[in-house]
Amino acid sequence: MPLHLQPVFENRGHQAGDFPHAEQAAETVLSLPIFPELTEEEVRLVVGAIIEFYGDEA
Secondary structure, three states: OOHHHOHHHHHHOOOOOOOHHHHHHHHHOOOOOOOOOOOHHHHHHHHHHHHHHHHHHO
């Protein structure tokens, strides 16, 4: 969900269509969690979710 449509920013008064590039990116980009403290177990959880979503197509 693009930032301008998240509930925390609703007081800004933005609506769908105000930032079409951000909205398109939010619909087409896959953001994976990545940070130094990510544990091996968390990595396996993320990879498992990706494999489950894509199944044999991956």
